Amino acid sequence: MTRISLIAAALGASLLAAPAFAEQPTPLIAQGCAGCHGQSGEGQGAVARIAGYDRDAFLAIWQEFRDNSRPATIMNRIAPGYTDEEVQILADYFASIQ
Ligand code: HEC
Numbered sequence: 227m228t229r230i231s232l233i234a235a236a237l238g239a240s241l242l243a244a245p246a247f248a249e250q251p252t253p254l255i256a257q258g259c260a261g262c263h264g265q266s267g268e269g270q271g272a273v274a275r276i277a278g279y280d281r282d283a284f285l286a287i288w289q290e291f292r293d294n295s296r297p298a299t300i301m302n303r304i305a306p307g308y309t310d311e312e313v314q315i316l317a318d319y320f321a322s323i324q
Pocket residue numbers: 255256258259260261262263273274276279284287297298299300301302304316
């Protein structure tokens with residue numbers, strides 16, 4: 227194989243692989259929510275559904291949990307453990323699933 231065809235092959239492979247990324251794999255950090263909110267954020271028992279949660283509402287509520295301005299039993303202790311970047315990932319992820 228020439229150098230060019232090697233590059234072309236590598237490009238082709240990455241293009242073929244691309245659709246897999248569009249499927250939004252569950253981010254590792256979101257797995258920590260499953261025990262209470264259900265495997266796909268569908269909610270369970272008294273714990274709210276968070277799948278399909280509006281992204282901006284999620285970010286606003288997270289901030290309220292963090293600064294303890296929203297009544298909470300547990301999320302006020304969980305929320306401060308995530309960085310802003312992780313919270314964005316969580317907000318994007320839960321907004322993207324149903
Ligand atoms: C130990 C159980 C538990 C875990 C783990 C947990 N939650 Fe919660 N979550 C709750 C409970 C209970 C509430 C209701 C508020 C409260 O009492 O803290 C709640 C409320 C929420 C709400 C607000 C829902 C609403 O509309 O009132 C969001 C958003 C949320 N959780 C997101 C998450 C995310 C994202 C994770 C993972 C990073 C997570 N939670 C992990 C138990 C949990």
